[in-house]
Amino acid sequence: AQSVTQLDSQVPVFEEAPVELRCNYSSSVSVYLFWYVQYPNQGLQLLLKYLSGSTLVKGINGFEAEFNKSQTSFHLRKPSVHISDTAEYFCAVNNQAGTALIFGKGTTLSVSS
Amino acid sequence: NAGVTQTPKFQVLKTGQSMTLQCAQDMNHEYMSWYRQDPGMGLRLIHYSVGAGITDQGEVPNGYNVSRSTTEDFPLRLLSAAPSQTSVYFCASSYNRKETQYFGPGTRLLVL
Numbered sequence: 069a070q071s072v073t074q075l076d077s078q079v080p081v082f083e084e085a086p087v088e089l090r091c092n093y094s095s096s097v098s099v100y101l102f103w104y105v106q107y108p109n110q111g112l113q114l115l116l117k118y119l120s121g122s123t124l125v126k127g128i129n130g131f132e133a134e135f136n137k138s139q140t141s142f143h144l145r146k147p148s149v150h151i152s153d154t155a156e157y158f159c160a161v162n163n164q165a166g167t168a169l170i171f172g173k174g175t176t177l178s179v180s181s
Numbered sequence: 182n183a184g185v186t187q188t189p190k191f192q193v194l195k196t197g198q199s200m201t202l203q204c205a206q207d208m209n210h211e212y213m214s215w216y217r218q219d220p221g222m223g224l225r226l227i228h229y230s231v232g233a234g235i236t237d238q239g240e241v242p243n244g245y246n247v248s249r250s251t252t253e254d255f256p257l258r259l260l261s262a263a264p265s266q267t268s269v270y271f272c273a274s275s276y277n278r279k280e281t282q283y284f285g286p287g288t289r290l291l292v293l
Contacts, residue, residue, distance in 0.1 A: 100278070102282075110286070111271060111284040111286045111287055112224075112271065112273075114282075119279050158223060162278060163239075166278035167212055167214075167229050167278060168212070168214040168282075169214070169282060171223040172223050173223040
């Protein structure tokens with residue numbers, strides 16, 4: 069069965085510092101991997117996705133993620149964060165039937181000045 | 182396009198009451214899903230549909246019912262509300278399994 073583990077529930081960083089949000093997955097079928105962001109009191113917005121091909125995926129707002137099949141990871145990175153990046157971030161993998169998503173529990177990124 | 186719309190935005194129920202959360206999309210997406218979001222739990226899949234007339238259970242289906250009579254609409258019914266169903270509910274849709282899931286703005290439900 070598919071599952072997602074986000075290794076950090078909270079990540080505090082200072083503005084302009086780099087950040088990495090860690091995500092490991094478990095899957096018995098071909099994976100499609102996603103990162104979503106949720107700003108306070110809003111819905112979810114897609115940051116980036118991996119379907120196939122290049123293992124380095126670039127998304128919106130300067131974020132990127134690297135698919136590592138041997139380590140079953142899909143970590144999200146940004147070289148320099150802004151206050152406006154403060155949000156909750158969710159890693160997700162397709163369910164076994166490929167019909168919906170299985171989400172991790174989320175990582176709260178708090179950026180301070 | 183309005184995208185994915187959900188109504189109501191907020192609802193208070195008493196234990197034992199029933200209600201329907203509405204979800205509609207105007208993107209002609211075949212795949213639609215319902216999730217609930219609880220603090221520290223992420224989003225958990227309740228039910229999903231791969232097309233009109235086809236639905237299936239997700240991770241936490243108990244206490245919820247769905248139907249899909251049209252491509253556009255995917256309502257979620259709470260049969261007899263319980264305090265454990267206090268949550269934020271999100272509806273999502275996508276064209277197929279590889280495409281981005283688009284989320285609605287959510288419905289906040291409080292069951293007293």
